Amino acid sequence: MRPKPPDLVIEGSARIGDTPIFGPLRLVMPAGRWTCLLGPSGVGKTTLLRLLAGVDDVTDFTGTITASDGLALPGRMALMAQGDLLMPWLDVLGNVTLGARLRGAPRDKERALAMLERVGLADHAGKTPDALSGGQRQRVALARTLMEDRPIVLLDEPFSALDARTRAQMQDLSAEHLVGRTVLMVTHDPAEAARLGDAIHILSETGLTDFAPPKGAPPRPVDDSETLAAQGRLLALLRATA
Amino acid sequence: MMTRLVTIIASTALALVLWQALVMLADLPPFILPDPVRVFETLWKSRALIAHHATITGAEVLLGLALGAVLGGFSAIGLAASPMARRLIRPMMVFSQSIPVFALAPILTLWLGYGLWSKVAMALLIIYFPVTSAFFDALMRTPQHWLDLGRIMGANRHRLMWHIRVPAALPGFASGLRLAAVYAPIGAIIGEWVGASKGLGYLMLLANGRAKIDLMFAALIVLAVLTLLLHAGVDRACRKWLDGKAARHGPA
Numbered sequence: 001m002r003p004k005p006p007d008l009v010i011e012g013s014a015r016i017g018d019t020p021i022f023g024p025l026r027l028v029m030p031a032g033r034w035t036c037l038l039g040p041s042g043v044g045k046t047t048l049l050r051l052l053a054g055v056d057d058v059t060d061f062t063g064t065i066t067a068s069d070g071l072a073l074p075g076r077m078a079l080m081a082q083g084d085l086l087m088p089w090l091d092v093l094g095n096v097t098l099g100a101r102l103r104g105a106p107r108d109k110e111r112a113l114a115m116l117e118r119v120g121l122a123d124h125a126g127k128t129p130d131a132l133s134g135g136q137r138q139r140v141a142l143a144r145t146l147m148e149d150r151p152i153v154l155l156d157e158p159f160s161a162l163d164a165r166t167r168a169q170m171q172d173l174s175a176e177h178l179v180g181r182t183v184l185m186v187t188h189d190p191a192e193a194a195r196l197g198d199a200i201h202i203l204s205e206t207g208l209t210d211f212a213p214p215k216g217a218p219p220r221p222v223d224d225s226e227t228l229a230a231q232g233r234l235l236a237l238l239r240a241t242a
Numbered sequence: 243m244m245t246r247l248v249t250i251i252a253s254t255a256l257a258l259v260l261w262q263a264l265v266m267l268a269d270l271p272p273f274i275l276p277d278p279v280r281v282f283e284t285l286w287k288s289r290a291l292i293a294h295h296a297t298i299t300g301a302e303v304l305l306g307l308a309l310g311a312v313l314g315g316f317s318a319i320g321l322a323a324s325p326m327a328r329r330l331i332r333p334m335m336v337f338s339q340s341i342p343v344f345a346l347a348p349i350l351t352l353w354l355g356y357g358l359w360s361k362v363a364m365a366l367l368i369i370y371f372p373v374t375s376a377f378f379d380a381l382m383r384t385p386q387h388w389l390d391l392g393r394i395m396g397a398n399r400h401r402l403m404w405h406i407r408v409p410a411a412l413p414g415f416a417s418g419l420r421l422a423a424v425y426a427p428i429g430a431i432i433g434e435w436v437g438a439s440k441g442l443g444y445l446m447l448l449a450n451g452r453a454k455i456d457l458m459f460a461a462l463i464v465l466a467v468l469t470l471l472l473h474a475g476v477d478r479a480c481r482k483w484l485d486g487k488a489a490r491h492g493p494a
Contacts, residue, residue, distance in 0.1 A: 055390045079394045081387050089409045102397035102405055148395065 005151035005182040006071070007031045012063010014047060021047050021059060025208045027201060031068065034175070034183040034218055036197035038190065038211075040238060043203050045186040049156050052184065053077055067152075078148040080158040080174075084141040086129040092116065093125040096144045115143040119173060135166035139173065146177055153178055155185040159192070168222055171195055175219035190234035194227045195220050200234070204241035211237065276456040285460035292445065296464050299442040302358055302430040303472065306365025310422055313366070314373030315415060321374070322381035323403055335371065343368050343429065347436040361433035361441065368429035369422035376421070380414020381407050416480035423476035427469045 008029040014021040022044035029035040039045050050056040052065060054074055067073055086095045096115055097107040116122050119139040129137055138159065145153060155174075159167045175196055187193055193200050196218045200211040214220060214230040221227065258278045264270070265277040272280060285292065321327050347364055354360035384407045392402045434443025442465045449457035 050390065053390065053394050055393045075396055077394055079391055081391065083387065085387050085391050087388070087406070087409070089412075098391075098405075099395040102392050102395045102401050104401060154394075 004069075005031045005180070007068035008052070008066075008073075008152060008182055008184070009068070010048065010052060010063070010065045012061055012065075014044060014051065014059050014061045016059050022203065023207050024063075025203075027208060029182055029184050030199065031182050032180050033198040034178070034185065034196055035199045035201070036193035037184060037186045037201050037203055038193045038234060038238065039188065039203035040241070041188060043205060045188075045203055046156055048203070049154050049184065049186050053079060053154055073152070076150055077152045077154055078145045078150040079154045079156070080141055080145050081156040082158065083161055084129070084134075084137040084158075086137055086140055086144075088129055090128075091125070092121065092127050092129065092132070092140050095129065095140055096147050098144060099148050112143075112147055115146050116140075118146065118177065119143045134162055135169065138162060138166070138170050142170070142174055142177065150181070152182045153184075155183065155187075157187055157189075158185075160187070160189065167192075172219050190231045190238060191222075194231040194234060195222065202234070202237055202241060206241065209237065209241070273453050273455050276459060281456050281459045281463070284454075284456040285463065288457060288460060292442075292461055292464055295440060295442050295445045295461070296468060298358070298440040299361075299427070299430055299434065299465070300468060302361040302433070302441065303365055303426045303468075305358070305362045306429060307369065307419075307422055307426045307472075307476075309362065310366045310369040310373055310426065311419055314370050314418065314422075315377060317370075317374045318377035318381055318411075318415070319403065319408065321378050322407065323399070335374070339371055344432055347432050350433065351437040356437050356439060360436075361430045361438065364433035365426040365429035368432075369425045372421045372425065373415070373418040376418030377411060377415040380411035383414075384410050412484040416484035419476055419480055419484075420473065423473040424469060427465065427472070431465065 008031075009026070011026040013024040027035075027037070027048070037045055037048065047056060047059055051059060051061050052073070065073065067076075087098065090098065093109065093112055093116070094101070096112040097109070099105075100107045113122065113125060116125055119142050121136060121139055121143065124132065124136065124140075129140065132140065141158070158174075159170050162170060171192065185192075185196060194214060197213045198218060200213050202209040202211060211230075211234060214224070214226040216224065216226070261278050265275055276284075321331065343364065346367065347360075350360045350363050350367075354363055388406050388410065389402065392406050397405065430441070431443035431446075434441040435447055438444040442461050446458050446461045446465075449455070449461065
């Protein structure tokens with residue numbers, strides 16, 4: 001089975017040249033839990049996520065990024081980013097097995113089909129992405145993420161382009177399938193954070209603010225009164241920090 | 243589609259009428275500008291001769307185009323893959339563009355002889371830069387999110403190039419090839435003017451020298467039609483194999 005996911009800790013500050021990007025700050029992402037990082041655009045949420053992912057080559061980061069099991073991070077993460085990032089020249093199955101293709105590893109078609117089955121797209125394996133709806137494309141992206149089967153999953157506003165109904169569906173589906181992994185979700189949507197966060201933090205120019213998540217295990221119902229109240233408080237906080 | 247065909251026929255007819263009117267109104271003698279009827283008569287009478295020369299020019303153009311596409315394609319990938327190559331070779335490429343290709347034609351004829359290959363080389367030279375730079379620019383503009391995703395998935399530079407950057411840049415390659423389809427015949431014709439014993443360019447020069455202006459125009463028309471057909475063919479091939487869906491759907 002999958003190795004136990006670690007806690008993930010990022011501690012430090014980031015700048016590009018003379019422009020500070022964020023903080024000194026310390027963010028702990030507890031093992032196997034869903035951490036939401038909320039904040040207005042331009043406070044460095046995505047930079048933080050890209051630093052964690054090890055793909056940011058331009059930002060100067062001073063500090064440490066560590067996993068509680070002491071193992072190195074590369075090769076243990078998967079990414080779902082803004083938009084679905086499907087390759088339009090590959091069919092759905094090709095997109096789900098993209099990771100194997102990129103590593104020069106054999107492609108496990110059967111497992112890929114099983115993943116598509118899990119997200120309800122078993123009949124669409126041979127289609128190209130442009131034949132799918134936005135919600136279907138995002139489900140392919142989820143299947144691709146599940147195919148990678150990493151203990152740590154980074155989500156960068158993955159559902160921001162979807163309509164409200166499809167977004168709620170994708171949140172449910174993702175919460176269900178990513179359970180037990182260490183998840184960091186960057187979002188600017190208080191509703192999303194209130195629904196999904198085991199831990200919620202607000203990133204602003206002044207630093208990191210912790211926010212007590214509503215009771216109940218994610219994904220919380222969209223009409224749960226406590227979740228809605230939390231969403232309201234989050235929005236108020238966001239507006240106050242901006 | 244139908245209306246497009248009608249438009250083409252109508253505008254061709256209009257051009258022919260204007261041509262005829264010009265000849266009649268200005269009372270031009272046939273050795274200055276023959277009327278269209280005369281030119282098409284010559285085209286029909288000399289069809290075997292023109293076809294023979296057109297085949298030669300066509301071969302030069304197609305070879306030049308194929309070699310230019312391959313060389314330009316690999317050059318663009320090489321430049322995109324290696325910052326060192328970019329620093330060393332790009333200034334050279336840009337400098338080479340300040341030399342008129344026309345000026346090189348006599349040298350190429352000297353080096354490669356009067357036959358086919360000096361014209362192929364001209365066609366290749368004239369299309370190499372547009373193909374390379376269109377493809378290279380597209381290769382350097384791979385959406386960052388795709389690259390991030392690929393790196394997180396554990397792709398090395400080599401696989402990122404072949405599985406993400408190249409396929410994502412194929413529409414750029416295609417626009418270079420479309421330009422090349424129009425430029426390549428120019429290269430071949432220049433080559434033939436400078437020194438050849440075959441080809442439409444040679445035929446035009448010969449006909450001009452012997453005051454067979456109707457034959458000159460007939461050859462010119464054939465050349466223009468061949469160029470249009472080549473462009474249409476390349477365009478179709480590009481749509482089918484290169485544009486893919488990348489042009490319609492970037493990453494959101």
